[in-house]
Amino acid sequence: MRLSLSIPPNLVEDVQHWRFVLDFARICDEAGVDRIVAPDHVVFGEQLEAYANPAIGGIANGSQPTGPDGNYFEPMSLLAALCGVTENVRLGTNILLAALRRPMVLAKSAATIDVLSGGRLDLGVGVGWQREEYETAGLDFAGRGRLLDHTLEVCRQLWTETRASYESAELSFDGIHSMPKPLQDGGVPILCGGRANKNVARRIARFGAGWITWDVGAEDMASNVTRMRELVVVAGGADRPFPVHVGLFLDVDDAGRPDPARTFACLPTLADAGVTDVTLYRVRPPLVAAEAADFIGALVTEFRERAPREAAGRPSAVRSG
Template identity: 50%
Template sequence: MQPQLSTGLRSFTPEDPGSWQHLIDVARAADEAGVDRLVVSDHVAFGEQLEDYARPELGGTEGGVQPTSPDGYWLDPLTVIAHLTSVTTRVRFGTNILLAALRRPLVLAKVAATIDVLSGGRLDIGVGIGWQRAEYEAAGLPYRRRGRLLDHTLEVCQALWRNRVADYDGEGVTFSNIHQMPKPVQPGGVPIWVSGTINPGAMRRLAVHGSGWIPWGPEVNDIAGGIERMREAVAGYGRDPSEIEIVGRLRRIVRDDNGELDLEATMAAVPDLVAAGVTDVRAGFPICEEREAATEQLSAIVEAFRAAAS
């Protein structure tokens, strides 16, 4: 499989932007330029302890800073994707990440299947447990059990996607002879990309449910070592590691003289990422919000990426 290029869509802002047209324009530009995947992030609500994002023991990241205050504007990622798939034709969309455990599994399965059907099979769902206690408590869910809640959510979704008549007996939800149509277009259901560090809970989740891995924590900066440890871990749960796609972050390098993106220097890291096993190179570039300029910018980035990855 050829390495793919993905980038994030900024579906959140520190304050009311007045218009979200830039999301549509950038998505169309990415579609035309040949970007492989666009991802959007998720928060349903905020408490006021945003400093917890910098605490790895809570699921945050060392030195992490949230990009908005508690009053930042965050759009729902699945609603954003549903709309953007209607104005594009080929680019895939994913969540990075969806706090899936905050959604009722039966409803999430239906929403995701609907988007997959209407988009012609262009949806991926990246999931993680999150870090924010207040978000779970506001939803009436136990924060300390969020890992198990996520597993349960994925179990229900995949049971509904993969079986004409579904049965499930799990924590808090039991059903039998349940029908939910339509099924996702993609065989086996919407691909699940699991975010997490190399820990038993995340690795079991990846082995059982995952089509792809989104590294988190120390593995982000040691991608080669992280991939090796991930493959060993999922093999221990009986999963063939070669089946799992892998995200690797491409760090942008800017010129000393003017602070602009040094595209050649940035893309120089791509061969090492690909050699390590990365299949989805995720680039964090500031993208022009005007469609024509964004198309020109992204076309140059895609061309440079294809050359570096070949």
């Protein structure tokens, strides 16, 4: 089981602290964190109650963790910076609204980061929940699923074909060259986010190196993983286990102090359900490097002590071809 840390919210709340994100990445690299992931919101509208609407991808009774003026780094730009100050930790998005980017530009930026990082990039992608982000980009919110598929189709062609050709209702090209290619075989691994439904399963079967779960509790994880594996096979994916990512919020004790022991108590249950990767949110390290190193080191130690000890292999694609 692998541990990812999401970019801490306290690093982006005040401009005077923003450069500490580079120190945070170095500390994670040295502490043995497996992956750093960056969230994605390009813009915000003011109808944030949409986050609580499951019909459009939100979570019932959930709430967007910031207001419309919350600070979010553009994740690809951020990961490009982080790859220059790290050596071992993987770098990812969780999740990237990939359809908001022009596909060929996203393919190029992802390949660039993968090469500069020595093959350490993972792209976690999803459709998102906010209409305003699509409308501001001049895109159809209702068609966001197909827009994401189209984006991934183009990326895969440009990553894997020396002389790429593509034809769809959205775009056609022939004899196109895009270099450099990603260092990783088959291109940058794509982790598909969403609930256990046929659309996400189809995306995993076609493009995915794994599944980023959404709105699933530990008690329901086993049934959801089983359901998703069945749906992936129906969609044409390989009939074998694949990486499953779940997010956990860092708990606090009665005194308001971080409580990693309570946070990670569910790891055996998650592992039994087939979860391979845990992403930790609401991590707020001290903004002093030495103190942050102790804080993150303690998180990693607690995680390793409670997580299954079997070595986890690198995520493998589940697509059938």
